[in-house]
Amino acid sequence: xxxxxxxxxxxxxxxxxxxxxxxxxxxxxxxxxxxxxxxxxxxxxxxxxxxxxxxxxxxxxxxxxxxxxxxxxxxxxxxxxxxxxxxxxxxxxxxxxxxxxxxxxxxxxxxxxxxxxxxxxxxxxxxxxxxxxxxxxxxxxxxxxxxxxxxxxxxxxxxxxxxxxxxxxxxxxxxxxxxxxxxxxxxxxxxxxxxxxxxxxxxxxxxxxxxxxxxxxxxxxxxxxxxxxxxxxxxxxxxxxxxxxxxxxxxxxxxxxxx
Numbered sequence: 001x002x003x004x005x006x007x008x009x010x011x012x013x014x015x016x017x018x019x020x021x022x023x024x025x026x027x028x029x030x031x032x033x034x035x036x037x038x039x040x041x042x043x044x045x046x047x048x049x050x051x052x053x054x055x056x057x058x059x060x061x062x063x064x065x066x067x068x069x070x071x072x073x074x075x076x077x078x079x080x081x082x083x084x085x086x087x088x089x090x091x092x093x094x095x096x097x098x099x100x101x102x103x104x105x106x107x108x109x110x111x112x113x114x115x116x117x118x119x120x121x122x123x124x125x126x127x128x129x130x131x132x133x134x135x136x137x138x139x140x141x142x143x144x145x146x147x148x149x150x151x152x153x154x155x156x157x158x159x160x161x162x163x164x165x166x167x168x169x170x171x172x173x174x175x176x177x178x179x180x181x182x183x184x185x186x187x188x189x190x191x192x193x194x195x196x197x198x199x200x201x202x203x204x205x206x207x208x209x210x211x212x213x214x215x216x217x218x219x220x221x222x223x224x225x226x227x228x229x230x231x232x233x234x235x236x237x238x239x240x241x242x243x244x245x246x247x248x249x250x251x252x253x254x255x256x257x258x259x
Contacts, residue, residue: 005035006237011085012036015066015130016095018046020053022196023147024094026225027232032058034233039084041066043073068095068126074133081137088137090236093130093146096123096164103160104202111160119160124167131175131186140183145235146172147228148188148247150255157204169247176245185244187235191228192220192251216252 012031017024017040028038038057041064042050051063062084067073081088098104098119103111127146134144149158151166169188176186193209202208212220231250234240249255 005033006239007031007090007233008035010036010089010236011039011087012090012092012236013039013041013064013081013088013134014092014094015041015068016093017050017053018042019049019196020056021225022094023191023194023225023228023232024092025053025057026229027092027094028061029057030226030229030233031236032061034237036090036233036236037061037085039064039081043067043070068130069121074129077133078136081134087139088134088142089139090143090145091130091134091138092232092236093127093144095126095130096147096161096168098123098159098161098164100202105157105204106159108159116160116163119164120167123161123164124171127168127171128175131179131184135179135182135184138182138184141238141241142184143236143240144175144179144184144186145232146186146188147232148190149193150190150249150251156207157202158208161202172247173245180244185235185240187240187244188247189228189231189235190247190249190251190255192216192254193222194225194228195222196225212252212254215257216254217257218252220252220254 014024014028031038038061040061043065054060054063064080099115102115131144148165151169172186172188209222228250
């Protein structure tokens with residue numbers, strides 16, 4: 001019997017891959033291992049880094065330049081994708097940013113609006129922007145998956161990024177409503193704290209991740225991105241055909257525990 005991967009024949013865009021320590025990179029790797037054809041994206045100064053780390057994937061993927069806050073980039077995205085594949089079966093939104101000097105690490109009451117607006121644009125609104133930009137490439141059965149960090153409570157040091165993630169989670173529900181009639185699913189994966197480039201930029205992040213050491217019933221390895229990547233790939237697959245507007249927690253069970 002010939003073994004098949006969970007994503008055999010799928011064409012997947014993973015938007016927001018910078019370092020090989022990122023969730024996006026881990027997702028691209030697992031997706032390739034499961035049979036998908038993968039494209040990745042980044043922009044600006046990080047684009048060169050992305051092109052270098054793309055060589056570390058099992059199959060070097062095309063690297064697209066995509067700033068999800070740039071209308072011109074979004075408008076050009078379908079043609080850029082079609083240079084490599086004739087459509088998409090899945091889109092991964094692995095994108096977030098908040099100025100760590102003004103919005104994180106206990107600065108909630110002082111966060112200036114311009115920086116808050118940027119965080120909301122990059123981290124929440126861009127899910128809608130990316131979904132709409134790739135909509136011409138998606139067909140019934142396609143899947144959009146984003147990454148969040150539980151926004152139902154207020155966390156130490158996370159501050160305005162928590163607000164941005166709450167916006168992302170609400171955005172995903174409305175996208176699920178509006179894209180569902182086209183057969184497009186929209187879901188999020190809520191991961192526990194992981195050692196990524198973004199996490200390193202959060203002042204006091206170690207205080208946040210320390211909470212998982214004693215409260216996650218399955219335990220939690222903050223250096224292991226694979227469980228999160230596998231959940232993303234499962235949602236990209238055909239194994240969740242009637243699931244949309246959902247948030248799947250990959251956090252060792254932390255979210256379900258009390259004090």
